[in-house]
Amino acid sequence: MTLPQSLDFSHLYSDETRARKSSPLKSCIHYFQDPKIAFLGGGLPLSKYFPWDSIVADSSLPSLTYGIETDLPNTGAREETCHVRLERNEITKGGDLKDIPLSRALQYGFGMGQPEFLSFVREHTQLVHKVRYSDWDVLATTGNTGSWESTLRIFCNKGDTILAEQYSFSSSIYAAEAQGINVFPVPLDEHGLIPERLEAILDNWNPKTKKPKLLYTVPTGQNPTGSSLSDNRKIEIYRIAQKHDLLILEDEPYYFLQMDHYQREATSRKVTHFKSQSEFLDSLAKSFISLDTDGRVIRMDSFSKVLAPGTRLGWLVASKKILRVYNQLHEMTIQNPSGFSQAIVAGTLNRWGQEGFLDWLLGLRREYSEKRDIAIDGLFKHLPKTPIFRINPPTAGMFFTITIDASAHPDFLTKYSSKPELVELAIYEKTIENGVLVIPGSWFKVSGNTEPPQPSEHKKGSNSNEIFFRGTFAAVDSDTLKNGVQRLGETLKQEFQL
Known part of the structure; x- marks a missing residue:
């Protein structure tokens, strides 16, 4: 089967991108690897002056016999441990080995990434x-x-508008706003972004303002709501993006933290044991990149939630046309990700292999499922049994949310002047006083607009008196998690006098 080529989306590039030129110094870096060339053209230090002769990194060796997926602890025995030893040598050609030699990992060059990693x-x-x-x-x-x-930077000018879920990862929103970019909210529910609302917003966009170029979405285990888009919703959203020439920015750090649906009765729970890795892969939600035939999806993947945040290492998936523009920008900004991180991660993953990495991800799935169940069990146990509070058990990610009808607070009309945001603040301060920290939903609220503004109905939600708090079940051990959920329940009982 012959696959189509991606479309050209250069008409969506920012003025900065259109003005950017490739660095001529980067155009000749590949000659550094040619033994026939006396390379006198670049400011590259000689690798013999790098102080590190070798790096050793040991990790678990995931497999169907050993590793995180089983109950067997890593005792340090050689057959259970992945040993990575990276040596300094003068091999500079990429892709010949599973390891990135330190002489190359710590040198300039390979802006797209080291070949062994890529x-x-x-x-x-x-x-x-x-x-x-x-x-x-x-x-x-x-x-x-x-x-x-x-x-x-690549796609937006100051004054442009992008779309994001009504509650979204605050750092991403603040980064856009700092560049003078409007972030317009798309309503979402317990199942994620609502395609019908997205289409209505774009179909009825104020013609006096420029239409959005980008939709930013966290489809799986959404931060902060914990919701996950169904495959059918993704298909609809992609259709709408095609209709309105919209690029989809798919932010997916939680993609592999997908779980079984929560079962309220513990006796009804069954841990899914996949017969094969193919069965595991088939169980995963469709990604936007897997639906994309145009090249209009840019997928952001990361090792932060499945290996370690401190690696500061991830990767983009997109058309070569678009990635070429990212590389041009990176040549003048980050140069390339840390050589240490690329070398250690590539050395580890190339020893694990694709099967080993999937085994590791399968193990994480089980661990996160157990922690999710502990958190949600605790909420149902300790929260008052009343419609005032609503729990939405996640099927992926690291977060749970509690939605609260602020108007049910006994002091809503008096002390808080019928303002739900004041109730939210009071609850937040009370939880800290009682020794537990959860994050107010308002910290994630997207509230940007255009000038002139969009029709007011675009932003209408459901109950304006509803507030919510985001908690995580990932950051602490099980005992601390149980204790924290209990304190949260006791705080809400006190606040609402239940």
Whole structure:
């Protein structure tokens, strides 16, 4: 089957991108690897002056026998441990080995990423998402936060508008606003962004203002709501994006933290044991990149939630046309992600192999499912049994939310002057006083608009007196989690005098 080529979206580039030129110094860096060339053209230090001779990194060795998926602890025995030893040597050609030699990892160059790293994530992407157009590729990044900042610079001018879920990752929203970009909210419910509302907003966009170029979405285990888009909603959203020539920025750090649906009765729960890795892959939600035939989806992947945030390492999946523009920007900003991180992560993953990495992800799925159940069990146990509070058990990610009818607070009309945001603040301060921290939903609210503004009905939600709080079940051990949920329940009982 011959796959189509991606479309050209250069008409959506920012003025900065149109004005940017490729660095001529980067155009000749590949000669540094040519032994026939006496390379006198670049400011590259000689690798013998790097102080590190070798780096050793040991990790678990995930497999169907050992690793996080089973109850067997890592005792340190050699057959259970992945040993990575990175040596300094003068090999500079990329892709010949599973390891990135320190002489190359710590040197300038390879702005797209080191070949040993890229080859692994490229194979992983095709295995998981089966991209449906031919000229796609991957590019190494410093994580999704850095990728987002680059995206804004590449596509947006000051005064442009982008779309995001009505409650969204606050750092991403603040980054856009700091660049003078309007972030317009699209309503969402317990199942994520609502396609019908998205289409209504775009179909009835104020013609006196420029239409949005980008839709920013966290489809799986959404931050902050914990919601996950169904495959059918994604298909509808992609159709709408095609209709309105919109790019979809798919921010997916939680994609592999997908779980079984929560069962209220513990006796009814069954841990899913997949017969094969293929069965596991088939169980995963469709990604936007797997639906994309135009090259209008830019997928941001990250190791922050599945390996470690401190690696500051991730990758973009997009058309080669678009990635070329990212690389031009990175040449003048980050240069490339940390050589230490790329070398250690690539050395580890190339030893694990694709099967080992999937085993690791399967293990994380089980661990997060157990922690999710502990948190939601605790909420149902300790929260008052009343319609005032609503729990939405997540099926992916790291977050749970409690939605609260602020108008039911006994002091709503008097002390808080019928303002739900004052009730929210009071609850937040009370939870800290009682020794537990959850985050107010208002911290994530998207409230931007255009000038002249869009029709007011675009922003209408359901109950204006509803507030919510975001908690995480990922950051603490099980005992602390149980204790924290109990304190949260006791605080809400006190506040609402229940």
